[in-house]
Amino acid sequence: MSTINCLDLKGQHQQIKKEVFELFEKVYENTAFSGGPFVEQFEKDFSNYTQTKYTIGVNNGTSALHLAMLALGIGAGDEVIIPANTFIATAWAISYVGATPVFVDCDKDNWEIDPVQIEKVITAKTKAIIGVHLYGMPFDIDAVLSIAKKHNLFLVEDAAQAQGARYKGITVGGFGEMACFSFYPGKNLGACGEAGGITTNNEVYQKHLNSLRNHGSMVRYYHDEVGFNMRMGGLEGASLQVKLKYLEGWNNRRREIAKMYHAGIKNTKIKMQTQPQWADSIYHLFVVTTDEKDKFVKHLQSNGVNPGFHYPVPCHLQKAYAHLNYKKGDFPHSEYLAAHCISLPMYAELTEEQVTRVIEAMNKF
Numbered sequence: 001m002s003t004i005n006c007l008d009l010k011g012q013h014q015q016i017k018k019e020v021f022e023l024f025e026k027v028y029e030n031t032a033f034s035g036g037p038f039v040e041q042f043e044k045d046f047s048n049y050t051q052t053k054y055t056i057g058v059n060n061g062t063s064a065l066h067l068a069m070l071a072l073g074i075g076a077g078d079e080v081i082i083p084a085n086t087f088i089a090t091a092w093a094i095s096y097v098g099a100t101p102v103f104v105d106c107d108k109d110n111w112e113i114d115p116v117q118i119e120k121v122i123t124a125k126t127k128a129i130i131g132v133h134l135y136g137m138p139f140d141i142d143a144v145l146s147i148a149k150k151h152n153l154f155l156v157e158d159a160a161q162a163q164g165a166r167y168k169g170i171t172v173g174g175f176g177e178m179a180c181f182s183f184y185p186g187k188n189l190g191a192c193g194e195a196g197g198i199t200t201n202n203e204v205y206q207k208h209l210n211s212l213r214n215h216g217s218m219v220r221y222y223h224d225e226v227g228f229n230m231r232m233g234g235l236e237g238a239s240l241q242v243k244l245k246y247l248e249g250w251n252n253r254r255r256e257i258a259k260m261y262h263a264g265i266k267n268t269k270i271k272m273q274t275q276p277q278w279a280d281s282i283y284h285l286f287v288v289t290t291d292e293k294d295k296f297v298k299h300l301q302s303n304g305v306n307p308g309f310h311y312p313v314p315c316h317l318q319k320a321y322a323h324l325n326y327k328k329g330d331f332p333h334s335e336y337l338a339a340h341c342i343s344l345p346m347y348a349e350l351t352e353e354q355v356t357r358v359i360e361a362m363n364k365f
């Protein structure tokens with residue numbers, strides 16, 4: 001019995017290898033390795049896909065968030081509100097600019113940032129909220145946006161896991177000041193290499209982000225501010241150009257698999273992320289929880305299913321943030337999720353037989 005892993009990138013890359021290699025050859029012939037026409041074409045395509053005016057391609061999703069903070073003028077003494085249950089990079093971006101991440105709990109059932117908690121932690125120092133479309137499911141953008149507007153705060157979408165997810169029918173990426181995407185290879189839209197991007201409808205931000213990623217320079221060798229080398233590589237841009245054409249199909253296949261999991265898994269020991277009516281998830285991850293996590297993981301493994309864990313420690317309890325003095329019990333829903341989460345296999349190339357095997361293993365426990 002072959003093991004079904006949480007993620008397997010081989011099938012997808014075999015499928016598109018010829019097309020990707022053909023474009024790689026063009027990058028090579030043009031020696032367009034850093035930024036350049038292949039990145040620019042992808043930026044246009046991605047803006048078209050997300051219905052945003054601008055995309056700024058960068059070297060990874062963490063840089064996208066970092067540059068977003070800089071472009072919004074966030075710095076020392078400022079506070080930025082984020083969910084405690086996110087990948088740590090959301091918090092890093094705030095720390096990189098010398099500001100302080102302020103964590104809030106997630107909703108008990110849909111596991112997205114809880115708007116009710118946000119207002120409780122707003123202070124005179126709060127400058128922004130970064131909402132995370134966790135696991136590929138949009139958070140309640142309207143609710144968060146209305147709090148942001150009321151308190152004059154910026155909203156940034158962390159859409160690292162949500163390329164093509166829709167909120168009330170609209171593709172995410174244009175709801176806040178900016179949205180930050182990761183194109184890490186394992187994402188629904190992942191480069192052959194590291195990459196990220198920022199979408200925005202604001203020309204001032206676009207120009208500034210363009211400069212920041214390129215050594216603070218608009219004109220070669222003239223530097224207006226301290227900048228960074230965070231450009232996207234040409235090979236990455238080319239691979240993303242090819243893959244973007246397949247994204248909708250891959251996302252739809254994930255939606256089908258999620259439907260099969262929802263319909264097929266009948267085990268009362270298992271809890272799933274609820275699907276709010278506003279959300280059309282792209283199921284970057286299919287996470288479930290159970291009180292009997294350790295036993296359950298062993299059971300899955302002995303049935304040839306190899307799950308993942310996203311993420312075992314919430315941000316506020318990470319050693320890196322010990323100085324912020326959060327403690328266990330501060331965010332019960334995020335903590336429960338961290339301690340009990342199991343990510344089931346989820347990628348477009350899973351076969352019906354594999355999905356059935358996962359469902360059977362889940363129900364046998």
Ligand SMILES: Cc1ncc(COP(=O)(O)O)c(C=O)c1O
Binds near residue numbers: 060063087158181196
């Ligand atoms: C929610 C979230 N934010 C930010 C990032 C950072 O992206 P990258 O790994 O491309 O730097 C990730 C990547 O895993 C993520 O999942």
